[in-house]
Amino acid sequence: MFSVFGRWYERKFSDPDAAMLLLLLVISGVFLLVWxxxxxxxxxxxxxxxxxxxxxxxxxxxxxxxxxxxxxxxxxxxxxxxxxxxxxxxxxxxxxxxxxxxxxxxxxxxxxxxxxxxxxxxxxxxxxxxxxxxxxxxxxxxxxxxxxxxxxxxxxxxxxxxxxxxxxxxxxxxxxxxxxxxxxxxxxxxLPTQRRLIVQVGQEMNQQIINYIRGKVIEIIIVGTVSVVTFLLMDLRYAVLLGVLVGFSVLIPFIGAAVVTIPIAVVALFQWGISPEFWYVMIAYGIIQVLDGNVLVPILFSEAVSLHPLYIIIAVLFFGGLWGFWGVFFAIPLATLVKALANAWSSPVLSAETEKAES
Incomplete structure (x- = not known):
């Protein structure tokens, strides 16, 4: 058992660049957890x-x-x-x-x-x-x-x-x-001089984080504005409050839309009961969610690394439980970081001569 782990560790971290990347991650994680x-x-x-x-x-x-x-x-x-x-x-x-x-x-x-x-x-x-x-x-x-x-x-x-x-x-x-x-x-x-993998991961993540933050802010503004206007036109009570909640719900993929459905349904049901107006509001809300997931998100995040929905949900639950709001906000970039780290450590170890020749 220990020999298997030892061979795995030697294969992944015998490269000084990989060891420095691991050390940087440990120091950064401890710093964030403590301070x-x-x-x-x-x-x-x-x-x-x-x-x-x-x-x-x-x-x-x-x-x-x-x-x-x-x-x-x-x-x-x-x-x-x-x-x-x-x-x-x-x-x-x-x-x-x-x-x-x-x-x-x-x-x-x-x-x-x-x-x-x-x-x-x-x-x-x-x-x-x-x-x-x-x-x-x-x-x-x-x-x-x-x-x-x-x-x-x-x-x-x-x-x-x-x-x-x-x-x-x-x-x-x-x-x-x-x-x-x-x-x-x-x-x-x-940063240490042995930073080939640090630079590789940093360059891969830099553009991803920029695209994600910018796209997510634009998505919140568009979805929130459309929801507020829609609810106001349909004369739904607390339209601005509910529309803003819908806008911020996009921070939590898949889960946010399901959670925000509850207050919208409760308010509409209290206001109109089981009536055509109630179903109109729910259909309009469903159309907004469908357009967001199938039109807006592909346009805004076309340059983002695609992740399986299961990984996204796990990332939201894990990082949200660890860092609250900011963990939820950065769940997808952090999941992408994990993927970039896995790719970096899976890359073949370069010898000093090879690395010098490539540089």
């Missing part, structure tokens, strides 16, 4: 810098100095974000408050419907089953309310940190954009 919470603003800044580097590069190609291009792009991004938040956040907040206030009425109607099931289907549903279900749901709702209250208090204490992030993150993004080449050169000096 990941502290460097969250840096991670957010890196994500935004990835998003904004493309327009800065385009302005630089038009002979605009990078300093001015970085300033113009960052100010435009901050201004547009502020206007969007100014228009959306108050509406979303008000609709969220109204929906929470109506939850008791929605649950009361649901109880009436559930208690009528034993009479409608006496051979399939029993009164004891319905009563146990209602008691269990009531306990869950009480615990959920307690968690919401505690989260509200904790968010008050985190407001000061949010203000700090609003100042520090744009500053970091600006310097990352303005001094990109200088920062990349400094990071390159820190």
């Amino acid at each position: 990941g919470g502290m460097v969250t603003p840096v991670i957010v800044a890196v994500v935004l810098a990835y998003l904004l580097d493309w327009p800065v590069a385009k302005l630089e190609q038009m002979n605009m100095p990078r300093n001015w291009g970085s300033t113009l792009v960052l100010l435009t991004f901050v201004g547009v974000s502020f206007l969007v938040m100014l228009g959306l956040v108050p509406t979303i907040w008000q609709q969220s408050v109204n929906l929470i206030a109506e939850l008791p009425a929605i649950w009361e109607k649901a109880q009436v419907w559930l208690t009528g099931l034993p009479e409608a289907y006496p051979t399939m549903v029993k009164n004891d089953q319905i009563q146990n279900l209602l008691v269990g749901v009531d306990e869950k709702l009480v615990s959920l309310g307690e968690r919401i209250i505690s989260a509200s208090f904790s968010s008050i204490f985190g407001f000061a940190a949010l203000l700090i992030y609003l100042i520090l993150v744009p500053l970091m993004v600006f310097f990352m954009l303005k001094d990109k080449e200088q920062l990349v050169a400094q990071i390159s000096q820190i």
